Amino acid sequence: MAKPVSIEVWNPNGKYRVVSTKSMPGTRWINLLIEQDVRLEICTEKKTILSVDDIIALIGDKCDGVIGQLTEDWGETLFAALSRAGGTAFSNMAVGYNNVDVNAANKYGVAVGNTPGVLTETTAELAASLSLAAARRIVEADEFMRAGLYDGWLPHLFVGNLLKGQTVGVIGAGRIGSAYARMMVEGFKMNLIYYDLYQSTRLEKFVTAYGEFLKANGETPVYWKRASSMDEVLREADVISLHPVLDKTTYHLVNKERLAMMKKEAILINCSRGPVIDEVALVEHLKQNPMFRVGLDVFEDEPYMKPGLAEQKNAVIVPHIASASKWTREGMATLAALNVLGKIKGYPIWGDPNRVEPFLNENAPPPAACPSIVNAKALGLPSSKL
Numbered sequence: 001m002a003k004p005v006s007i008e009v010w011n012p013n014g015k016y017r018v019v020s021t022k023s024m025p026g027t028r029w030i031n032l033l034i035e036q037d038v039r040l041e042i043c044t045e046k047k048t049i050l051s052v053d054d055i056i057a058l059i060g061d062k063c064d065g066v067i068g069q070l071t072e073d074w075g076e077t078l079f080a081a082l083s084r085a086g087g088t089a090f091s092n093m094a095v096g097y098n099n100v101d102v103n104a105a106n107k108y109g110v111a112v113g114n115t116p117g118v119l120t121e122t123t124a125e126l127a128a129s130l131s132l133a134a135a136r137r138i139v140e141a142d143e144f145m146r147a148g149l150y151d152g153w154l155p156h157l158f159v160g161n162l163l164k165g166q167t168v169g170v171i172g173a174g175r176i177g178s179a180y181a182r183m184m185v186e187g188f189k190m191n192l193i194y195y196d197l198y199q200s201t202r203l204e205k206f207v208t209a210y211g212e213f214l215k216a217n218g219e220t221p222v223y224w225k226r227a228s229s230m231d232e233v234l235r236e237a238d239v240i241s242l243h244p245v246l247d248k249t250t251y252h253l254v255n256k257e258r259l260a261m262m263k264k265e266a267i268l269i270n271c272s273r274g275p276v277i278d279e280v281a282l283v284e285h286l287k288q289n290p291m292f293r294v295g296l297d298v299f300e301d302e303p304y305m306k307p308g309l310a311e312q313k314n315a316v317i318v319p320h321i322a323s324a325s326k327w328t329r330e331g332m333a334t335l336a337a338l339n340v341l342g343k344i345k346g347y348p349i350w351g352d353p354n355r356v357e358p359f360l361n362e363n364a365p366p367p368a369a370c371p372s373i374v375n376a377k378a379l380g381l382p383s384s385k386l
């Protein structure tokens with residue numbers, strides 16, 4: 001028998017029962033649910049990561065849908081429990097859904113939602129922030145100041161890397177990777193080399209047009225190149241940012257051998273998922289190459305770091321905050337709630353998960369559609385004509 005889990009209840013007499021495993025930012029998502037006859041239960045347990053048993057207790061005997069988090073293990077056990085409780089909808093409050101076994105969800109006929117688009121720019125901005133922090137040694141310099149060690153300007157003090165005219169490498173040039181590439185090319189006049197399974201024509205056109213603009217204004221133009229392999233990016237780029245999904249093909253994509261291919265003074269940024277880098281190999285590489293720097297938002301065994309990482313001065317490390325702007329986090333909560341609500345109400349699936357703005361307009365009711373259901377095809381769910 002699972003132990004009871006503490007909750008806060010909204011609209012106790014609502015017809016549909018939806019559970020959110022965490023309190024989420026903003027109130028719009030709550031209002032959108034309760035206005036549509038939902039009894040909403042929000043878990044108020046203090047512990048950060050809920051266990052499968054905690055979530056089973058939250059689901060209980062009758063539950064139409066769950067809004068969950070990327071820290072939770074949504075596999076066979078939870079989808080079976082949700083299905084037994086009559087549920088047909090789950091949404092991660094995240095774009096990445098490597099914590100979800102979509103095949104298990106398909107088996108139980110549960111729709112799986114995610115939250116693309118709303119976090120693209122916010123996440124790219126954090127990747128850009130980490131790139132700058134690593135290039136200009138901001139964290140080391142801050143620690144030095146606070147320690148009272150600054151006793152006057154020196155020619156060699158915290159010398160870092162100039163980005164202008166260097167090459168930025170992007171691995172996984174999807175929504176976030178492309179947004180980051182644009183920021184670095186336009187903001188710092190860097191050349192671009194990218195690797196993705198698919199060509200990013202829009203990104204290429206952007207860099208070409210910006211290069212022509214610079215040239216027309218008497219400045220050095222910027223260039224782009226689509227690499228034929230990831231190794232080409234690693235060898236040529238000065239700053240490399242990782243933005244692929246995490247799956248079997250990207251697990252330990254950056255390993256000991258690949259770290260060795262990179263320039264000795266390169267900067268590596270990871271705002272995708274921790275296991276994309278072999279973190280043990282990375283710690284060793286950081287130790288051996290003091291001029292090599294990393295900016296990490298994600299870790300292989302989150303919330304833990306591999307031994308030795310915290311001691312490396314050439315690493316800038318932050319706790320998975322890439323999507324943490326107020327607007328984005330409130331928007332993620334809204335999209336996750338609307339994915340669950342839409343499935344419960346039998347709404348069709350929004351046609352373009354890259355264009356979710358209509359769901360985020362606070363001054364208008366959202367479209368009657370699920371913003372983004374990753375297994376819509378597998379479940380044969382209809383597409384919206386809106």
Ligand SMILES: NC(=O)c1ccc[n+]([C@@H]2O[C@H](COP(=O)([O-])OP(=O)(O)OC[C@H]3O[C@@H](n4cnc5c(N)ncnc54)[C@H](O)[C@@H]3O)[C@@H](O)[C@H]2O)c1
Binds near residue numbers: 116117172196198246
């Ligand atoms: N740190 C954070 O807080 C944070 C925030 C948002 C997203 N993310 C992560 O970023 C990922 C990307 O998000 P997105 O919205 O840009 O997704 P996206 O689907 O638009 O982009 C992912 C890209 O990776 C490419 N890709 C897949 N396998 C690859 C491989 N083997 N090699 C090279 N490229 C490959 C895809 O073709 C695609 O273009 C998410 O899946 C999530 O894990 C992290």
Ligand SMILES: O=C(O)[C@H](O)CO
Binds near residue numbers: 093094096323
């Ligand atoms: O995948 C995601 O959305 C992030 O990791 C959290 O924003």
